Amino acid sequence: MATTRIGLDRLPSAARAAVEEHTGPLLTVEETAEGFNSEIAARVTSATGAWHIKGLRTGHPRAWTQRREAEVAPFLTGLAPALRWRVETAGWDLLGFEMLSGHHADYAPGSPDLPEVAALLRRLGEAPCPGIELRHAGQRLERYAAHRDDLRFFTGAHVLHTDLNNANVLVDNHAPQSDRARLVDWAWATRGAAWLDAGYWVIWLIAAGHSPASAEKWAAEIPAWLTAPAEGITAFAAANANVWSEISTADPDPWTLHLVTAATTWHAHRRTG
Incomplete structure (x- = not known):
């Protein structure tokens, strides 16, 4: 809220x-x-x-x-x-x-911002986790995983943002090409597997109009995503469908309902794909 x-x-x-x-x-x-x-x-x-x-x-x-x-x-x-x-x-x-310049990233299919966001997540995936107190991804998803054993997939030593809302990504087309996108609002910074932020991005891409297959294709632009076991990705999709279901039940406004639809669509794709 x-x-x-x-x-x-x-x-x-x-x-x-x-x-x-x-x-x-x-x-x-x-x-x-x-x-x-x-x-x-x-x-x-x-x-x-x-x-x-x-x-x-x-x-x-x-x-x-x-x-x-x-x-x-x-x-x-x-x-x-x-x-x-x-x-x-x-x-x-x-x-x-x-104060950063730029605009909120556009996640719609065909947007010129998509390669910039992928480049940002590639840079983030290379960042080791600092030695500060952070919650672990498994702790945050513990109540939502379909099986407790699924939490092993989320363990890692990388710093994660975990809130890939397009409003949290600013793109400055006048900045150097290697540094055009930045992530703001790190309140939910977390320690975990390097591929998880690409997974969070998938949900927001589907919400922006991508098919699950298209969203996962963009996620595959981030090398860390390619290290994730298929079973782990499916477990992550299941956990996030539960997360957004709880959020939308507690706060059923249009945007939370839109995100629960995206998350459940992805989970269904993982189960049947």
Whole structure:
């Protein structure tokens, strides 16, 4: 469920002053609607630069997401926006990221963004997991796997994003070709098998109009996907069909129902294909 969003102007004066110690006096503030985890989400500029600010009260039930993003950010060079500063004061935890240019990735069949996202996931698949506390993929999927033994397929030592919503991928066509796409919102960073993010992408590709076969063909552009046993991919599809079924039952809005349809379509394809 989405966190209630408030404006930057509603921060305590001490928190706002602490932010401006890093930025200088703010010239523009553009509140943003994307994302579900943050109470504060804004793009700001000053005479010295531009930042994307994310924030939560330190007592918020999801305060751990701020800590997770702050801890993982130094290990994501070239994969995510750089974390420039962090402010913890007056009951608030605020992160100042570099402001990225570009547009949200288009996952539709034939989109020119698809090769850029595949290149991003190839780079991510080569990244070892940093030595920080992260949940394991098996822990996150434990309640959803069809068989407990299936959890062995999800084990690994790579850092995973796990939320391949196209709104979390920014593509900048003016950036160098090898570095055009970045992943934002690492609140759900996880440790696991390198191929899992390609699997998460498959679900969003199907939701964007791909057939399961087409989506898996794009996943096969990521070398880690080719290391996954067929049985493991099927187990992953089954677990995610259960994940999205639970989400859509608890929060049955159009987009969650769309994702449960995509996940169950993929699972059916894996069982019969």
